[in-house]
Amino acid sequence: MQKKPPVVALILYASFSPFHFSVPYLVFSAAQPEGPLFDLRIVSSGADSLSAERALTVHPDGGLELAETADILVVPGWHDLDARPGDDLVGVLTRAHARGAHVVGLCYGAYPLAYAGLLDGKRASTHWMAEQDFCRRFPRVKLDMNALYVEEDKLITSAGTGAGLDCCLYLVREYYGARVANKVARTMVIPPHREGGQAQFIEQPVAASTQDAQLNILLDYLRNNLDRAHSIDDLAERTAMSRRTFTRHFSKATGMTLVDWLVNERLHRTRELLETTSLSIDRIAGMAGFQTPTSFRQHFKKRFQVSPRDWRKTFSAMK
Incomplete structure (x- = not known):
């Protein structure tokens, strides 16, 4: 039965x-x-x-x-x-x-x-x-x-x-x-x-600007130079601040540490490149400023729970 x-x-x-x-x-x-x-x-x-x-x-x-x-x-x-x-x-x-x-x-x-x-x-x-x-x-x-x-x-x-x-x-x-x-x-x-x-x-936008005009100029500079390495000391000097003052201003204006902000922006950039180009994963990692392709893959998987390759398969406009 x-x-x-x-x-x-x-x-x-x-x-x-x-x-x-x-x-x-x-x-x-x-x-x-x-x-x-x-x-x-x-x-x-x-x-x-x-x-x-x-x-x-x-x-x-x-x-x-x-x-x-x-x-x-x-x-x-x-x-x-x-x-x-x-x-x-x-x-x-x-x-x-x-x-x-x-x-x-x-x-x-x-x-x-x-x-x-x-x-x-x-x-x-x-x-x-x-x-x-x-x-x-x-x-x-x-x-x-x-x-x-x-x-x-x-x-x-x-x-x-x-x-x-x-x-x-x-x-x-x-x-x-x-x-x-x-x-x-x-x-x-x-x-x-x-x-x-x-x-x-999930949309995870980063504000294009802050209420700190001096930092806005710096953020634009960083976005245009994500492929380069950036240190707190160099950026503090660029904004004519002490290291301590720069760190405090940056955190107050963005709600993030410099390292977290850079990782966030770099991941945002890699998503755009994965979706709109046929560039290799290694090439995209370098253009976004990740030190190695392995580091890029680890950060990407931690944030989005999928690999860069799977992201491209799902969202690429180049299909």
Whole structure:
């Protein structure tokens, strides 16, 4: 006799995102010749039909009571970061976690889990654009802003948009193994597992100027001469300051040490060169001022969690 498929409760909320809803809907609706992999149930508070952001209404299979026995509960995004989930949803999520079900928050769906207190003291992920807001609201959560998705104690949270696919495929692997998950991924024409994390997509701009006019001239000089070695003593002399005064002014104006600022600017330069030229990795390292290609690769991997070569494969405009 065939084992019953795991039950997935896909939770609707007001003004839900059609994309975030469609990701788990597509993955957990996947079927094999032997039958469906999951028993997908769309649920909402009061079994109400709900409208998405634009011109889409979904009629659920029932109310939140259908989630009380689900093996997986999925909150696909969240409509308003200021909005706390209702007591009925908090209760369902809390009871599900207590009985050992997987509780999933995709992208901003980490917010209702955090509001419910489920993520306190645990690692979690969400979209990088919400980092400061999330940390301010939920200081007890250990936010990992590089991870595409994080699982701890059967609580799973993911980064934005496409990372929801990675997260859902992870659950397919958990229940059915890599072979089945790979088949589902191939059907959807997506990679079964992505390397790297969302750190490679986070914008990390460095201010083009500061409020210190004298230092602005120096910063322009440094940006135009990143390939050269620069010492604090030389730059202090260039600005007619003592070493101590220069160090203090530079840190106050940029919020960084000279070394950190140079590494940041050099990495920014290497990203531009990787994306817009076909120059070799070694050549790019030298043009950006890294002493050796090995040093460049180490700094790049530490910052973006992928190699320079993989960055080029992903973002190059020379394809």
